[in-house]
Amino acid sequence: MSILIAVATAHNSTRDIAQRIAARLATHTSDPIDVLDVANVPADGVSRYATVIVGSAVHMQSWLSPARKFLHSERAALATRPVWAFSVGMPDTEVHAVKEEEMIGKNVRKEVPELRGHVLFKGRIEREHLPWPGRLIFKWFPNIWKFGDFVEWDKVDAWADEVGGGLKKD
Numbered sequence: 001m002s003i004l005i006a007v008a009t010a011h012n013s014t015r016d017i018a019q020r021i022a023a024r025l026a027t028h029t030s031d032p033i034d035v036l037d038v039a040n041v042p043a044d045g046v047s048r049y050a051t052v053i054v055g056s057a058v059h060m061q062s063w064l065s066p067a068r069k070f071l072h073s074e075r076a077a078l079a080t081r082p083v084w085a086f087s088v089g090m091p092d093t094e095v096h097a098v099k100e101e102e103m104i105g106k107n108v109r110k111e112v113p114e115l116r117g118h119v120l121f122k123g124r125i126e127r128e129h130l131p132w133p134g135r136l137i138f139k140w141f142p143n144i145w146k147f148g149d150f151v152e153w154d155k156v157d158a159w160a161d162e163v164g165g166g167l168k169k170d
């Protein structure tokens with residue numbers, strides 16, 4: 001039975017992370033793995049998949065709206081299969097990272113109470129991704145806010161290994 005990794009992204013880092021998770025999971029299972037934008041999940045939804053991983057970029061401390069809508073519309077099917085979730089954000093400090101991870105995990109569990117796990121990964125941010133007020137904040141607080149690629153691939157691989165281990169127990 002196949003695995004779905006469904007993502008919502010604004011600037012692609014979430015999709016890149018999903019592809020990396022898929023590649024790593026493929027070392028744990030021979031099941032087919034599809035990485036799809038939530039908008040491209042087939043009309044019969046997640047029912048053709050045995051396992052689902054949902055990922056979203058974080059904007060304004062929340063998942064992107066297509067990911068939130070996907071969780072809500074698919075909640076019945078998600079309740080009957082193993083589900084993991086990941087977020088991709090750019091918290092300014094480790095304390096905020098922990099808080100954001102907890103808060104988003106709690107929100108995802110409102111739709112998927114049996115969620116197996118949720119993690120927040122760092123992503124990428126560039127000047128042109130932000131509206132002018134955001135750019136100003138980066139300009140005024142260069143010690144706190146920095147543009148660039150902050151993806152921690154080792155952390156992504158380690159999480160995919162955890163999920164892969166979980167799959168073997170099902």
Ligand SMILES: Cc1cc2nc3c(=O)[nH]c(=O)nc-3n(C[C@H](O)[C@H](O)[C@H](O)COP(=O)(O)O)c2cc1C
Nearest residue numbers: 009010011012013014057060061089090091123124
């Ligand atoms: C308009 C905007 C708002 C954002 N708000 C947050 C936020 O509240 N918390 C956070 O951790 N990251 C925030 N970020 C950072 C993004 O989540 C980060 O750049 C992530 O890598 C984006 O993923 P994507 O490339 O898949 O779109 C924001 C980025 C943008 C462009």
